[in-house]
Amino acid sequence: MTVLPDLGTVRQSLGRSLFGMVAGPDGPANRARIHETPGPRWFGEDRPIRRVHADASMFVGGLRALLLQSLHPLAMAGVAQHSDYRGDPWGRLQRTSTFLAVTTFGPAADAQRAVDRVRGIHQRVHGVAADGRAYRASDPHLLEWVHIAEVDSFLLAHRLYGAAPFDQSGRDGYVADTARVATALGVPDPPLTEKELRERIEAFRPELSGTAAAREAAPVPARWRPLPGIVRHGFTHFELEITVLAGAVPRETGDGVWVALDRLGDYALPNLMKKIVEHAIRNGAIAQSSVQGRAAR
Numbered sequence: 001m002t003v004l005p006d007l008g009t010v011r012q013s014l015g016r017s018l019f020g021m022v023a024g025p026d027g028p029a030n031r032a033r034i035h036e037t038p039g040p041r042w043f044g045e046d047r048p049i050r051r052v053h054a055d056a057s058m059f060v061g062g063l064r065a066l067l068l069q070s071l072h073p074l075a076m077a078g079v080a081q082h083s084d085y086r087g088d089p090w091g092r093l094q095r096t097s098t099f100l101a102v103t104t105f106g107p108a109a110d111a112q113r114a115v116d117r118v119r120g121i122h123q124r125v126h127g128v129a130a131d132g133r134a135y136r137a138s139d140p141h142l143l144e145w146v147h148i149a150e151v152d153s154f155l156l157a158h159r160l161y162g163a164a165p166f167d168q169s170g171r172d173g174y175v176a177d178t179a180r181v182a183t184a185l186g187v188p189d190p191p192l193t194e195k196e197l198r199e200r201i202e203a204f205r206p207e208l209s210g211t212a213a214a215r216e217a218a219p220v221p222a223r224w225r226p227l228p229g230i231v232r233h234g235f236t237h238f239e240l241e242i243t244v245l246a247g248a249v250p251r252e253t254g255d256g257v258w259v260a261l262d263r264l265g266d267y268a269l270p271n272l273m274k275k276i277v278e279h280a281i282r283n284g285a286i287a288q289s290s291v292q293g294r295a296a297r
Contacts, residue, residue: 030098035105035106037107040108041105041107041108042180042181043177048170048177049177049178051164052154052155053104053154056161056163057154057158057160057161058100058154060157060160061155061157064156065149065153068149069150070213071209072149073129073130073211073213073214074129074135074139075146076213077128077129077130077135077213078135078137078142081127082125111181111184115184119185121137122137140187143185144187145207147178147182147190148200151178151197152197152201154174155171168194175191175193175197179191226243226245227243227283229279230242230244231279233271233275244279
């Protein structure tokens with residue numbers, strides 16, 4: 001007889017692991033200080049921003065936000081030239097998550113100090129992008145792009161994956177809440193509704209492009225393209241539907257193990273990974289000349 005672990009215990013264990021990665025070694029102390037320090041807050045307990053920023057969908061939204069923000073060449077130039085994201089990606093993530101937690105849940109005085117600290121850093125970040133254009137991190141136009149890319153990503157992830165997605169009123173309320181933080185950071189006229197948010201995103205499209213710096217900022221640099229269809233895989237308590245992306249990656253990239261297709265059978269791949277590889281083969285993402293050995297196993 002197989003004894004299955006309690007789903008609640010599994011979730012708690014995964015939650016602790018994710019919290020440790022995102023919040024860092026000071027996470028527990030920061031959480032206690034943010035939530036237990038008495039005093040007024042920028043947002044009441046019933047505000048939409050609190051529900052979104054407390055939801056696990058923020059992990060997905062945060063990754064999308066970073067990738068979307070990188071599509072503005074001037075914003076990406078500031079990151080590439082002044083950030084240590086390559087050498088310390090988790091540190092960057094931890095600082096960002098702490099800022100979000102303090103401004104969303106922390107005492108008003110702490111929230112203002114966090115904003116002042118970020119604005120001070122922005123004053124020191126300036127330079128010239130690869131295309132010859134000058135940039136300043138304190139530029140209200142760039143600040144607006146960073147803000148709306150982040151808000152759009154968090155809101156979309158919450159709508160798709162959140163535990164309790166909002167109706168239209170709630171989504172508008174979330175955008176309006178985030179405008180409080182954006183204004184404090186120096187965005188002069190942030191959007192207040194989801195409709196305004198979408199209009200601002202569209203207005204920025206002519207300025208966006210996939211620069212070399214943006215591709216290098218991706219978790220694994222490549223020209224990724226989504227493959228048709230989805231991969232379904234059922235676990236004991238839930239089922240996944242996965243969109244697979246394919247891209248040409250240099251052999252020296254990452255810490256993975258490169259394996260010829262005709263030797264895949266020598267490795268104890270999880271069933272889910274086998275499905276993903278087979279999906280990629282069917283959609284031509286892997287050279288057909290290499291398929292015979294894999295298919296015969």
